Amino acid sequence: xxxxxxxxxxxxxxxxxxxxxxxxxxxxxxxxxxxxxxxxxxxxxxxxxxxxxxxxxxxxxxxxxxxxxxxxxxxxxxxxxxxxxxxxxxxxxxxxxxxxxxxxxxxxxxxxxxxxxxxxxxxxxxxxxxxxxxxxxxxxxxxxxxxxxxxxxxxxxxxxxxxxxxxxxxxxxxxxxxxxxxxxxxxxxxxxxxxxxxxxxxxxxxxxxxxxxxxxxxxxxxxxxxxxxxxxxxxxxxxxxxxxxxxxxxxxxxxxxxxxxxxxxxxxxxxxxxxxxxxxxxxxxxxxxxxxxxxxxxxxxxxxxxxx
Amino acid sequence: xxxxxxxxxxxxxxxxxxxxxxxxxxxxxxxxxxxxxxxxxxxxxxxxxxxxxxxxxxxxxxxxxxxxxxxxxxxxxxxxxxxxxxxxxxxxxxxxxxxxxxxxxxxxxxxxxxxxxxxxxxxxxxxxxxxxxxxxxxxxxxxxxxxxxxxxxxxxxxxxxxxxxxxxxxxxxxxxxxxxxxxxxxxxxxxxxxxxxxxxxxxxxxxxxxxxxxxxxxxxxxxxxxxxxxxxxxxxxxxxxxxxxxxxxxxxxxxxxxxxxxxxxxxxxxxxxxxxxxxxxxxxxxxxxxxxxxxxxxxxxxxxxxxxxxxxxxxxxxxxxxxxxxxxxxxxxxxxxxxxxxxxxxxxxxxxxxxxxxxxxxxxxxxxxxxxxxxxxxxxxxxxxxxxxxxxxxxxxxxxxxxxxxxxxxxxxxxxxxxxxxxxxxxxxxxxxxxxxxxxxxxxxxxxxxxxxxxxxxxxxxxxxxxxxxxxxxxxxxxxxxxxxxxxxxxxxxxxxxxxxxxxxxxxxxxxxxxxxxxxxxxxxxxxxxxxxxxxxxxxxxxx
Numbered sequence: 001x002x003x004x005x006x007x008x009x010x011x012x013x014x015x016x017x018x019x020x021x022x023x024x025x026x027x028x029x030x031x032x033x034x035x036x037x038x039x040x041x042x043x044x045x046x047x048x049x050x051x052x053x054x055x056x057x058x059x060x061x062x063x064x065x066x067x068x069x070x071x072x073x074x075x076x077x078x079x080x081x082x083x084x085x086x087x088x089x090x091x092x093x094x095x096x097x098x099x100x101x102x103x104x105x106x107x108x109x110x111x112x113x114x115x116x117x118x119x120x121x122x123x124x125x126x127x128x129x130x131x132x133x134x135x136x137x138x139x140x141x142x143x144x145x146x147x148x149x150x151x152x153x154x155x156x157x158x159x160x161x162x163x164x165x166x167x168x169x170x171x172x173x174x175x176x177x178x179x180x181x182x183x184x185x186x187x188x189x190x191x192x193x194x195x196x197x198x199x200x201x202x203x204x205x206x207x208x209x210x211x212x213x214x215x216x217x218x219x220x221x222x223x224x225x226x227x228x229x230x231x232x233x234x235x236x237x238x239x240x241x242x243x244x245x246x247x248x249x250x251x252x253x254x255x256x257x258x259x260x261x262x263x264x265x266x267x268x269x270x271x272x273x274x275x276x277x278x279x280x281x282x283x284x285x286x287x288x289x290x291x292x293x294x295x296x297x298x299x300x301x302x303x304x305x306x307x308x
Numbered sequence: 309x310x311x312x313x314x315x316x317x318x319x320x321x322x323x324x325x326x327x328x329x330x331x332x333x334x335x336x337x338x339x340x341x342x343x344x345x346x347x348x349x350x351x352x353x354x355x356x357x358x359x360x361x362x363x364x365x366x367x368x369x370x371x372x373x374x375x376x377x378x379x380x381x382x383x384x385x386x387x388x389x390x391x392x393x394x395x396x397x398x399x400x401x402x403x404x405x406x407x408x409x410x411x412x413x414x415x416x417x418x419x420x421x422x423x424x425x426x427x428x429x430x431x432x433x434x435x436x437x438x439x440x441x442x443x444x445x446x447x448x449x450x451x452x453x454x455x456x457x458x459x460x461x462x463x464x465x466x467x468x469x470x471x472x473x474x475x476x477x478x479x480x481x482x483x484x485x486x487x488x489x490x491x492x493x494x495x496x497x498x499x500x501x502x503x504x505x506x507x508x509x510x511x512x513x514x515x516x517x518x519x520x521x522x523x524x525x526x527x528x529x530x531x532x533x534x535x536x537x538x539x540x541x542x543x544x545x546x547x548x549x550x551x552x553x554x555x556x557x558x559x560x561x562x563x564x565x566x567x568x569x570x571x572x573x574x575x576x577x578x579x580x581x582x583x584x585x586x587x588x589x590x591x592x593x594x595x596x597x598x599x600x601x602x603x604x605x606x607x608x609x610x611x612x613x614x615x616x617x618x619x620x621x622x623x624x625x626x627x628x629x630x631x632x633x634x635x636x637x638x639x640x641x642x643x644x645x646x647x648x649x650x651x652x653x654x655x656x657x658x659x660x661x662x663x664x665x666x667x668x669x670x671x672x673x674x675x676x677x678x679x680x681x682x683x684x685x686x687x688x689x690x691x692x693x694x695x696x697x698x699x700x701x702x703x704x705x706x707x708x709x710x711x712x713x714x715x716x717x718x719x720x721x722x723x724x725x726x727x728x729x730x731x732x733x734x735x736x737x738x739x740x741x742x743x744x745x746x747x748x749x750x751x752x753x754x755x756x757x758x759x760x761x762x763x764x765x766x767x768x769x770x771x772x773x774x775x776x777x778x779x780x781x782x783x784x785x786x787x788x789x790x791x792x793x794x795x796x797x798x799x800x801x802x803x804x805x806x807x808x809x810x811x812x813x814x815x816x817x818x819x820x821x822x823x824x825x826x827x828x829x830x831x832x833x834x835x836x837x838x839x840x841x842x843x844x845x846x847x848x849x850x851x852x
Binding site: 032033036037038039041042043045046047048050051052055070083084087090093104125149152157162163164165167168169200238252253254255256258264269 | 355362363433434435436437438439441444454457486540541542543544567568570573574577579580582626704731732733734736737750751765772773821
């Protein structure tokens with residue numbers, strides 16, 4: 001187990017550098033005039049242009065720019081954004097709220113998906129099963145671009161149950177509405193996967209044995225069957241967590257949450273290479289760690305799985 | 309090991325997630341409903357150091373923290389504020405600024421003429437790369453601080469300036485400042501109202517010409533409000549009233565400048581009452597705003613100006629009559645009403661109505677919708693049978709460009725298509741390289757209320773935003789004569805003559821002027837938004 005973890009960590013380092021390189025190259029290719037992007041439509045004087053070009057090494061070739069960036073990164077200096085802000089500080093300002101938001105979303109999604117998934121698997125073909133099928137189809141069909149503003153309009157502006165926007169210092173309740181909207185984007189798939197997996201396991205031999213032993217139906221379903229059905233669901237949740245963090249761009253904009261998605265969108269709009277690479281680097285690390293945790297969870301769920 | 313208690317572990321993970329989500333929470337904005345403060349929305353400013361601020365968000369926040377040398381009255385005339393008097397000599401070259409006594413910075417330092425000199429020198433010094441630096445360009449000695457690159461784009465770098473002090477700035481005594489310009493300019497006073505001309509305290513400088521690291525995060529000004537704590541990036545800037553302020557005293561005790569990423573989101577907060585003032589309501593919300601806000605939905609004029617430019621370097625468009633025909637083929641009123649829902653109004657002049665010297669219909673017949681005359685002119689001038697209008701897709705221009713094309717097609721019977729490019733910078737670069745971009749869109753909003761601030765940058769041959777390649781020696785000459793004229797009135801006369809040349813030549817066609825469309829909550833009253841899209845902080849009041 002220990003050797004497995006070390007091996008995975010070493011692979012992570014390689015993946016990390018590969019990923020930052022690719023993102024840096026993409027940003028470099030996308031960049032045409034970040035100084036003008038900074039000034040909007042107002043003209044930029046030649047002097048300002050010259051000084052900023054030199055400050056951000058914009059006239060250097062790709063390898064040189066990448067070298068400057070990596071040199072900074074390895075000494076813990078993430079550099080400055082085009083607007084002159086310290087990217088390290090921007091990261092530490094944006095990550096907590098995005099972590100909160102996506103953690104809340106994943107808990108909401110998993111709770112609803114697993115409960116409803118198991119329930120509809122037990123009563124397969126029943127009314128509940130069919131209505132959840134309909135609901136999930138609906139959720140899959142409505143994109144988050146529509147869902148987020150509609151939820152804001154109905155629950156915040158009309159019913160006034162939730163605040164319409166939040167801030168970086170938002171509490172649990174403030175984040176609930178955006179988290180539920182975000183959860184909707186992953187809930188449907190999780191629910192369907194749980195249902196299918198449970199349906200399959202219900203036919204397994206060990207279920208018959210457990211029933212024959214005289215265990216209560218509740219124990220059979222919620223302990224024996226669910227545990228064995230969770231492997232595909234956990235995999236999905238792991239992938240979803242990363243997706244939620246990077247994919248919250250729309251939700252963060254609609255609810256005014258200055259998190260990771262917002263900063264990524266801003267960086268891309270402003271052609272701000274270092275800013276985007278900084279945020280993506282951390283995202284890459286989060287993805288890698290979550291995947292490792294998911295792999296370790298397999299072993300916890302199924303004792304037959306062992307890592308050497 | 310892990311395998312023994314998967315349930316507890318899952319429960320534990322869920323608990324940790326909730327804990328992460330919950331921790332540090334419950335920190336609401338803390339403005340109690342009955343306090344005498346207001347919440348005003350805007351976007352994240354790029355900086356707050358006055359000389360590096362040219363965007364409306366930054367200048368708006370700065371207007372609460374600083375007291376300008378002068379401001380504009382309802383008739384758009386300059387009126388002294390922090391200055392006692394601003395007077396030129398006979399030649400309009402040497403300007404003497406006398407400051408009112410008794411003003412202090414928020415840290416207690418008295419405001420002296422040296423504070424202005426230090427701030428302006430810092431802003432003008434080339435290597436500091438301040439975005440507002442060209443505002444100081446009229447002051448004598450500016451060129452020494454900004455030596456030219458000997459080979460422009462080439463490998464050689466511009467030499468480091470030999471000095472960081474402009475020779476044109478001199479402190480006569482603590483309250484008197486003498487500014488020498490490199491050329492006479494009778495309207496210089498008007499320029500001084502701009503935010504880059506604010507003073508900076510001694511505390512701003514670590515050493516000569518070096519700003520203290522992080523000064524802009526908790527800036528010290530001379531205005532009616534001071535900053536509480538630091539600028540919380542992407543979140544808010546909180547300011548509170550200064551006790552015993554010597555200038556005009558606002559009626560409110562403080563402002564929370566709340567930062568939004570998106571105007572529609574901001575609008576949601578306005579409707580639910582979490583926000584008191586939104587200075588610009590997005591077009592998507594304009595149809596529902598009168599119902600949502602009633603009397604609290606308002607409109608006022610601002611300095612924005614939209615136009616279409618012709619690539620006059622392109623022979624297709626070298627005939628002024630063809631350019632006029634395009635202008636007459638467009639029904640400006642219809643687009644302003646149908647597409648912009650009144651947030652813009654039709655333009656029939658080359659300068660905005662907010663500047664002195666504006667004449668309501670200076671463009672005359674050439675800007676009136678007249679499809680028959682347009683077609684005649686167009687056919688006589690042998691205009692092209694295919695037209696494209698280039699615009700940047702990131703600014704919400706598609707709707708009106710398509711509508712304009714539709715009108716041109718209907719009036720002239722030619723094919724007209726919108727040609728989207730990614731960003732405005734792309735459009736600029738293509739125009740500079742004289743690529744065949746066809747007609748292109750552009751917008752302008754003024755920095756100071758002078759006709760010259762429209763005519764110079766947009767239409768003069770060296771104008772920083774003149775991408776059309778239009779160059780008229782006579783126009784440049786009149787513009788220059790206007791700046792050098794002995795009085796502002798004489799200057800306006802010359803600038804109007806210059807505008808008349810544009811009417812004959814039509815290198816650009818004026819389309820629309822912008823309006824502020826703003827709204828406010830039930831908590832506030834007396835809300836005014838000025839030409840610069842700024843809230844008048846001295847008039848706004850809360851309702852107890």
